[in-house]
Amino acid sequence: MSNMEKKKEKNKLLQVIGGDKLILLAAIVVVFVLFTCLNRNFLSWTNMVNLLVAASLVGMVAVGHTYLIIAGQNDLSPGSLAAFCGTLAALLLSKGLPFLAAVLITLLAGVAVGLFNAWMVNKIKLEAFIATLVTQSVIRGFAYIICDGKPISISNKTFLALGKARFLTIPVSVWLMILSFAVFGFILAKTKFGRSVYAIGGSSEAARLAGLNPQKIITTCFILIGVLTSMGGIIFAARMNSGQPAANVNLEFDAITAVILGGVSFAGGVGSMFGTVLGVILIQAFNTGLIMVNVPTFWQYVARGALLLFALTSDYIRKERREKELLEASMRNIK
Numbered sequence: 498m499s500n501m502e503k504k505k506e507k508n509k510l511l512q513v514i515g516g517d518k519l520i521l522l523a524a525i526v527v528v529f530v531l532f533t534c535l536n537r538n539f540l541s542w543t544n545m546v547n548l549l550v551a552a553s554l555v556g557m558v559a560v561g562h563t564y565l566i567i568a569g570q571n572d573l574s575p576g577s578l579a580a581f582c583g584t585l586a587a588l589l590l591s592k593g594l595p596f597l598a599a600v601l602i603t604l605l606a607g608v609a610v611g612l613f614n615a616w617m618v619n620k621i622k623l624e625a626f627i628a629t630l631v632t633q634s635v636i637r638g639f640a641y642i643i644c645d646g647k648p649i650s651i652s653n654k655t656f657l658a659l660g661k662a663r664f665l666t667i668p669v670s671v672w673l674m675i676l677s678f679a680v681f682g683f684i685l686a687k688t689k690f691g692r693s694v695y696a697i698g699g700s701s702e703a704a705r706l707a708g709l710n711p712q713k714i715i716t717t718c719f720i721l722i723g724v725l726t727s728m729g730g731i732i733f734a735a736r737m738n739s740g741q742p743a744a745n746v747n748l749e750f751d752a753i754t755a756v757i758l759g760g761v762s763f764a765g766g767v768g769s770m771f772g773t774v775l776g777v778i779l780i781q782a783f784n785t786g787l788i789m790v791n792v793p794t795f796w797q798y799v800a801r802g803a804l805l806l807f808a809l810t811s812d813y814i815r816k817e818r819r820e821k822e823l824l825e826a827s828m829r830n831i832k
Contacts, residue, residue: 517760517815521775528779532786539789546667550736552781553670554579554729554745556774558752560677561722563773564685565625566756568718569698569765570618573629575726576748577637578610580741582730584640586656587649587740596655600731607727610636611720618719619712633749640742649740660735670732677725682770694718698765750801755780757808764816780804 532539558575565572582603589599610632617628651657662669685691696704697711705711734740759776761768783804787797 517811518772518775521758521760521772521779525775525779525782528782528786532782532789535786535790539786544785544789546671548781548785549671549674550668551785552777553668553674554733555748555751555755555781556674556777557677557725557729558722558748559755559773559777560681560770561718561725562749562752562756563759563761563768563770564681564694564718564721566753566761566763567685567698567765567768568694568715569701570625570715570718571629571753572614572719572722573626573749574610574614574632574636575722575752576745576750577633577640578607578723578726579730579733579745579748580743581636581640581643582606582727583734583737583744584644584649584740584742586731586734587651588643590651590653590656591649596653599653599656603731604724604727607723607725607730608720609723611723612716614723615712615716615719619715637742644740644742646742648742651734651738651740656735657738660732660738670736673728673732678770678774681721682774685770690714690717695766698767700766750805751780751784754801754805754808757805757812760815762816763809763812767815776808 529540538544558579561575562572585606586599586603589602590596594602614625614629614632617623617631618625623631659669664672685694693704693709693714696707696709697714701711730745733744737744755776756768756773757763757776758779759768759772759774761772784797784801787800792800
């Protein structure tokens with residue numbers, strides 16, 4: 498193969514994967530090598546499965562955040578909602594409700610929270626950051642209220658089996674995360690709705706003039722993250738054998754960091770589900786590695802904050818580069 502052909506193949510690879518994604522893949526390799534050197538058990542099969550299980554809830558929430566942030570929105574309530582839904586499911590089961598009824602009611606609670614967030618954003622015109630900060634506080638409060646501030650143990654065998662079930666030695670929670678990435682990644686990349694999400698993130702007004710309904714699309718995105726978070730909260734409660742109102746603090750922090758690391762722009766209109774997958778793997782490997790090398794808890798918070806700062810800085814650099822490329826392209830067209 499000639500040098501010209503090799504260069505063409507390299508360019509095709511960069512177009513398919515993207516330069517940013519290659520950098521992210523390199524970062525993942527560096528993190529895995531670093532923590533394997535510090536603790537040889539890091540790369541063991543057992544730890545890899547545990548890493549994926551720990552990533553499952555973050556991953557499902559990150560799927561919803563991918564849609565929201567591409568659409569130019571945000572949600573700070575998933576941590577509280579996951580805790581509330583896990584506690585609600587445990588409470589309903591303790592009252593004797595059948596498994597399916599408890600799950601359905603809990604999922605409907607996620608839908609209701611999504612609708613409430615969308616109502617605040619669409620109807621009373623609050624910024625998503627402020628609106629979902631309100632929900633974060635209110636829902637966490639309800640999580641404590643419905644259980645009097647105490648964890649609720651779960652004895653329903655079907656529900657507990659959900660947390661322990663495995664397929665091909667991998668827990669069901671991991672398969673649900675993979676399914677969510679695959680299904681919603683396809684919808685985002687290949688369907689009219691996915692293109693609409695990108696359109697309103699690029700310019701809501703232009704999308705409206707093109708015949709789209711931004712409020713309807715934003716509502717759908719908030720409902721989506723509400724349902725995915727509810728599902729994650731249910732699975733988490735099944736894994737823990739109890740509903741815990743204090744659980745999942747800063748869940749949205751990790752999910753947003755993963756999404757931004759994956760190349761989704763806070764400005765909206767840019768990103769992909771593949772990037773989010775890589776971001777989730779990177780942040781969960783990073784978090785798990787910190788724990789395995791016995792980094793003190795307080796320093797873990799500092800490290801996660803630094804990782805988020807890195808993600809936001811990368812997003813800013815990517816945005817500046819896109820604007821420069823657009824300007825150069827427009828100048829060429831003028832000439």
